[in-house]
Amino acid sequence: MTTTVVEPDTVRRANTRAVLRQVLGISTLGPLAALFLAGIFFSIKSDRFLTGTNLSLVVQQVMVVGTLAIGQTLVILTAGIDLSNGAIMALGNIMMTSLAVESGLNPYLAIALGLLACAGFGLLNGGLVTSLRLPPFIVTLGTLNIAFALTHIYSDEQTVSGLPSELTYFGKTFSIGQTDVTYGSVLMLLLFALIWYVLSQTAAGRHVYAVGDNPEAARRTGIQTRRLLLTVYAAAGLIYGIAALLLVSRTGVGDPNAGQTDNLDSITAVVLGGTSLFGGRGNVVGTLIGALIVGVIRNGLQLIGTKSIYQVLITGILVIAAVSVDQIVRRRNQ
Amino acid sequence: MSVTADETTKAGREDIVFEARGLVKRYGHVTALDGCDFELRAGEVLAIIGDNGAGKSTLIKALSGAVTPDLGGFLLDGHPVRFHSPADARAHGIETVYQDLAVAPALDIASNMFLGREIRRRGPLGSVLRMLDKPAMKRQAAQQMSELKIGLRSMTNPVEELSGGQRQGVAVARAAAFARKLVIMDEPTAALGVRESGQVLDLIRRIRDRGLPVILISHNMPQVFEVSDRIHIQRLGRRVALITPKEHTMAEAVAIMTGAMPGRAEKEPVATADDGAGTITAAPASGVSTVGVPVASAMPTRQVRKSTRSLTDTIGKS
Numbered sequence: 001m002t003t004t005v006v007e008p009d010t011v012r013r014a015n016t017r018a019v020l021r022q023v024l025g026i027s028t029l030g031p032l033a034a035l036f037l038a039g040i041f042f043s044i045k046s047d048r049f050l051t052g053t054n055l056s057l058v059v060q061q062v063m064v065v066g067t068l069a070i071g072q073t074l075v076i077l078t079a080g081i082d083l084s085n086g087a088i089m090a091l092g093n094i095m096m097t098s099l100a101v102e103s104g105l106n107p108y109l110a111i112a113l114g115l116l117a118c119a120g121f122g123l124l125n126g127g128l129v130t131s132l133r134l135p136p137f138i139v140t141l142g143t144l145n146i147a148f149a150l151t152h153i154y155s156d157e158q159t160v161s162g163l164p165s166e167l168t169y170f171g172k173t174f175s176i177g178q179t180d181v182t183y184g185s186v187l188m189l190l191l192f193a194l195i196w197y198v199l200s201q202t203a204a205g206r207h208v209y210a211v212g213d214n215p216e217a218a219r220r221t222g223i224q225t226r227r228l229l230l231t232v233y234a235a236a237g238l239i240y241g242i243a244a245l246l247l248v249s250r251t252g253v254g255d256p257n258a259g260q261t262d263n264l265d266s267i268t269a270v271v272l273g274g275t276s277l278f279g280g281r282g283n284v285v286g287t288l289i290g291a292l293i294v295g296v297i298r299n300g301l302q303l304i305g306t307k308s309i310y311q312v313l314i315t316g317i318l319v320i321a322a323v324s325v326d327q328i329v330r331r332r333n334q
Numbered sequence: 335m336s337v338t339a340d341e342t343t344k345a346g347r348e349d350i351v352f353e354a355r356g357l358v359k360r361y362g363h364v365t366a367l368d369g370c371d372f373e374l375r376a377g378e379v380l381a382i383i384g385d386n387g388a389g390k391s392t393l394i395k396a397l398s399g400a401v402t403p404d405l406g407g408f409l410l411d412g413h414p415v416r417f418h419s420p421a422d423a424r425a426h427g428i429e430t431v432y433q434d435l436a437v438a439p440a441l442d443i444a445s446n447m448f449l450g451r452e453i454r455r456r457g458p459l460g461s462v463l464r465m466l467d468k469p470a471m472k473r474q475a476a477q478q479m480s481e482l483k484i485g486l487r488s489m490t491n492p493v494e495e496l497s498g499g500q501r502q503g504v505a506v507a508r509a510a511a512f513a514r515k516l517v518i519m520d521e522p523t524a525a526l527g528v529r530e531s532g533q534v535l536d537l538i539r540r541i542r543d544r545g546l547p548v549i550l551i552s553h554n555m556p557q558v559f560e561v562s563d564r565i566h567i568q569r570l571g572r573r574v575a576l577i578t579p580k581e582h583t584m585a586e587a588v589a590i591m592t593g594a595m596p597g598r599a600e601k602e603p604v605a606t607a608d609d610g611a612g613t614i615t616a617a618p619a620s621g622v623s624t625v626g627v628p629v630a631s632a633m634p635t636r637q638v639r640k641s642t643r644s645l646t647d648t649i650g651k652s
């Protein structure tokens with residue numbers, strides 16, 4: 001342990017790397033490359049791919065799962081996992097629509113109650129994980145079923161239609177040049193930006209990483225790890241509520257069967273984005289890229305007229321690849 | 335700057351930084367601390383040694399706020415204090431370094447140094463937007479590293495890219511940066527190799543030389559004798575001797591530790607009249623041996639042989 005003289009060149013290179021690491025997280029470079037490769041491939045194969053309208057469509061298609069994946073990223077960074085987010089979103093979706101249409105509530109109040117219910121479910125997840133120290137996998141498997149059952153009991157298996165326009169606001173579009181963009185897409189991107197800011201620029205964000213990375217070390221430095229986990233799960237629940245609102249906006253109905261595989265799709269986006277399932281490393285920029293990878297492949301295959309099941313096949317292979325890379329990186333560092 | 339044995343024995347009470355009297359801690363039928371005394375002086379490295387079950391960990395937990403003793407009290411810089419949690423002790427300027435490398439490996443060095451004590455930007459960016467002042471944390475971390483001569487260049491490297499010794503260096507630097515009174519190190523070299531242990535010992539000396547007293551718990555006798563100014567020997571829940579490496583041999587220390595050789599103190603309680611004990615809970619103080627130990631001939635022969643074996647064991651382990 002001696003002080004070492006460092007050449008300015010090394011410093012500059014270290015700084016460049018530090019900046020890159022800060023902006024993206026080094027784990028994001030792989031996913032970004034994959035997204036570009038897919039983009040280049042489909043641009044060559046189809047001249048309809050690289051148009052504003054099509055790219056806006058891709059973002060719109062990943063809007064719901066992308067938003068769910070933001071909450072999922074928060075939970076996974078703490079070394080947890082959330083299987084219940086799709087079911088919580090479906091419950092929020094049916095509450096917002098049913099309260100507004102069947103119960104005739106003010107639509108804004110209906111939205112607020114739906115958001116509250118979702119945040120409440122998130123808080124329940126967090127409470128069970130922290131107070132009973134149950135594994136998040138089991139807790140959220142339980143709340144997945146509870147939320148699913150409540151959704152079907154409450155809706156009586158009926159879809160809700162004839163929604164007031166307030167509920168579908170985020171499905172509306174505005175134009176940038178020739179391209180129509182939905183407000184929902186913008187909301188999703190803003191949410192990504194907000195959570196990126198919290199995770200990378202605030203102390204609370206540092207603590208989320210620390211709790212996922214080494215909970216004992218985090219506790220010893222005086223971080224209130226239980227309160228932090230509760231906050232993370234509750235915030236994730238609220239984000240699922242926003243996803244529910246985006247889902248309502250996109251489909252224009254309240255559907256008790258919505259989002260049944262979205263929990264796994266959101267995990268896929270997180271993993272493809274380079275966030276480690278072991279917690280403590282990754283970021284939401286990666287998750288956005290991960291969601292876009294799935295969206296681009298699905299969209300591109302449709303454009304070149306290939307069966308959409310190949311998208312599932314390719315996604316499966318990519319997930320395995322992403323998890324393997326994570327595992328190798330972790331092992332090398334141990 | 336090291337306190338010599340002579341100074342230690344003659345020193346007055348003014349330079350006592352942290353003191354405990356008559357600590358008792360029971361777990362059911364087990365008495366982990368049985369009227370234990372403790373004393374740390376300014377500018378010293380105080381080692382704590384003792385056999386398994388002697389109550390070292392319990393003592394350290396009491397000193398660092400993790401355990402509240404049933405009886406007994408503390409004086410920090412002469413003022414009575416009481417810790418209800420590690421956060422309490424930290425608020426009083428006491429920092430602890432744990433043996434098992436308590437860092438977050440995926441976070442960078444600066445983030446680890448300031449974990450739980452982050453610096454925010456000045457103005458609304460910090461107060462409203464809660465934005466971290468990363469440059470300031472990086473700068474201060476780098477300064478701390480260079481003051482302690484820890485050869486780490488980039489504060490933005492994740493800690494997992496460092497060697498075990500360097501990681502412990504980060505933990506030690508963090509403690510040194512935030513401790514105002516003293517640093518407790520619980521077996522800081524237990525997870526490290528020989529060379530890296532040596533680096534951490536250097537670090538301990540540098541921290542002491544910067545004016546922070548250090549409490550070092552270690553099983554490694556050669557390390558204890560290399561780095562410490564005084565040695566607190568814990569046995570059966572008490573301090574049975576307070577010796578200096580200059581006046582005692584490792585064999586003697588181990589003999590006292592194992593009970594093969596009674597610390598003089600066990601038989602001759604030190605008078606408490608003149609030492610201001612009235613300010614803390616009065617307790618039947620088990621005294622302190624700073625002068626010497628009784629002659630070995632006082633021991634039964636069989637016990638001597640046993641203690642010799644455990645001496646080789648102890649040294650062999652290190």
Ligand SMILES: Nc1ncnc2c1ncn2[C@@H]1O[C@H](COP(=O)(O)OP(=O)(O)O)[C@@H](O)[C@H]1O
Pocket residue numbers: 361364365366384385386387388389390391392393
């Ligand atoms: N939390 C606890 N519960 C019950 N007994 C304990 C606890 N902590 C320590 N002890 C007991 O107190 C005694 C002293 O333990 P400890 O302080 O760990 O000693 P050392 O660290 O010197 O080995 C031992 O007999 C141990 O079994």
Ligand SMILES: [Mg+2]
Pocket residue numbers: 390391392
């Ligand atoms: Mg112990």
